[in-house]
Amino acid sequence: MDHEQAADSLTELGNTHRLAVFRFLVRAGHEGASVGEIQKELGIPASTLSHHLARMTKVRLIRQEKHSRTTICIPEFQNLERLIDFLMEECCAGDAEGKDAA
Amino acid sequence: MDHEQAADSLTELGNTHRLAVFRFLVRAGHEGASVGEIQKELGIPASTLSHHLARMTKVRLIRQEKHSRTTICIPEFQNLERLIDFLMEECCAGDAEGKDAA
DNA sequence: ACCATATTTCTAGAGGTCTCGAATTAATGG
DNA sequence: CCATTAATTCGAGACCTCTAGAAATATGGT
Numbered sequence: 001m002d003h004e005q006a007a008d009s010l011t012e013l014g015n016t017h018r019l020a021v022f023r024f025l026v027r028a029g030h031e032g033a034s035v036g037e038i039q040k041e042l043g044i045p046a047s048t049l050s051h052h053l054a055r056m057t058k059v060r061l062i063r064q065e066k067h068s069r070t071t072i073c074i075p076e077f078q079n080l081e082r083l084i085d086f087l088m089e090e091c092c093a094g095d096a097e098g099k100d101a102a
Numbered sequence: 103m104d105h106e107q108a109a110d111s112l113t114e115l116g117n118t119h120r121l122a123v124f125r126f127l128v129r130a131g132h133e134g135a136s137v138g139e140i141q142k143e144l145g146i147p148a149s150t151l152s153h154h155l156a157r158m159t160k161v162r163l164i165r166q167e168k169h170s171r172t173t174i175c176i177p178e179f180q181n182l183e184r185l186i187d188f189l190m191e192e193c194c195a196g197d198a199e200g201k202d203a204a
Numbered sequence: 205a206c207c208a209t210a211t212t213t214c215t216a217g218a219g220g221t222c223t224c225g226a227a228t229t230a231a232t233g234g
Numbered sequence: 235c236c237a238t239t240a241a242t243t244c245g246a247g248a249c250c251t252c253t254a255g256a257a258a259t260a261t262g263g264t
Contacts, residue, residue, distance in 0.1 A: 007121045013189070014113030015252085019105065026190065029197035035211060045254050050212055052252090069210045069261045077193075084186050087115070088128065091179075095131035117222085137241060147224050152242050154222095171231050171240045 001082040008059045009083050017044055018052045025062060025075045032062075032074030103184040110161045111185050119146055120154045127164060127177045134164075134176030 013019055020042055025032055033041075039049055053073060056062045060079050065072045115121055122144055127134055135143075141151055155175060158164045162181050167174045 003118065003121065007116055007118045009116075010112050010121065011116030014109055014111075014116045016105070016109045017252090019109045019112065023189070023191065027192045027195045029194035031196065036209090039211095046211070047213080047254055047256090048252075051254095054212085066211095071211065080189065084189070087125070087182065087186070089125065090129045092131035093129045094133065119222090138239090141241095148241070149224055149226090149243080150222075153224095156242085168241095173241065 001079070001086045005059065006083055006086045009061055009079065012056050012059050012061055015052070017042070017048070018056055021049070021052060021073075022056065022061060022075065025073055026077075026080075028075075030074065030077075032065075032072045034070045034072050036070065038073065103181070103188045107161065108185055108188045111163055111181065114158050114161050114163055117154070119144070119150070120158055123151070123154060123175075124158065124163060124177065127175055128179075128182075130177075132176065132179075134167075134174045136172045136174050138172065140175065 013022060021038055021044075024038060024041055035046075035049065035053065038044075038053075039046060042049075044052070053062070053064065053071075057064050057073075060076050062073050062075050065074065115124060123140055123146075126140060126143055137148075137151065137155065140146075140155075141148060144151075146154070155164070155166065155173075159166050159175075162178050164175050164177050167176065
């Protein structure tokens with residue numbers, strides 16, 4: 001994960017709707033959820049939701065699989081892990097005592 | 103960590119300058135770094151940097167301690183941990199097989 | 205072919221963010 | 235005091251995001 005990709009991902013997560021969607025998908029797990037299911041759960045207007053999902057897909061926080069009419073959204077768990085690692089990288093390297101003393 | 107605070111924190115981290123500053127401070131550890139040191143390291147104009155630091159302080163990603171003329175910035179490690187936990191909460195609860203299979 | 209369902213694209217207004225020079229405030233040293 | 239250093243506040247232009255209704259697209263069923 002490079003700096004720019006991390007910043008982009010964090011920007012996308014920093015929106016109330018997108019964060020709610022992402023967390024819903026994280027809970028849903030590897031099977032994900034369809035756009036319609038997300039809409040029912042969170043009550044976001046379709047066009048707004050589609051816009052947010054497109055943004056999250058673009059930065060690879062999620063991926064979308066189209067099965068005939070329905071679009072399934074699945075979190076990119078590996079990228080979430082990479083993002084978290086990026087934030088904690090070299091944590092407390094400057095501390096006198098043991099590192100990672102978060 | 104509630105939803106709104108998480109979203110606010112993520113928004114702040116989602117800016118290239120702020121992310122660079124935050125990571126520099128995470129590396130610096132519990133002793134943090136002064137505004138001047140951050141400026142020297144990252145080469146961000148003073149007014150711009152001050153603006154970004156104020157925003158990060160507001161959402162408690164960092165805290166600022168004033169020692170006479172110099173302002174020391176220190177990451178709020180606990181809040182970073184809470185934020186990360188928030189993102190992973192109930193990860194894969196909907197999966198048939200074991201949870202947290204990120 | 206026709207209709208319903210699922211989702212995306214278009215559009216546009218309202219509001220927010222980023223940036224940084226200039227001015228300002230505050231604290232220290234001589 | 236006066237100059238210097240450290241940092242913040244002000245101001246304004248450029249740019250981006252959010253939102254959601256309306257229109258469009260795509261697929262499947264009958």
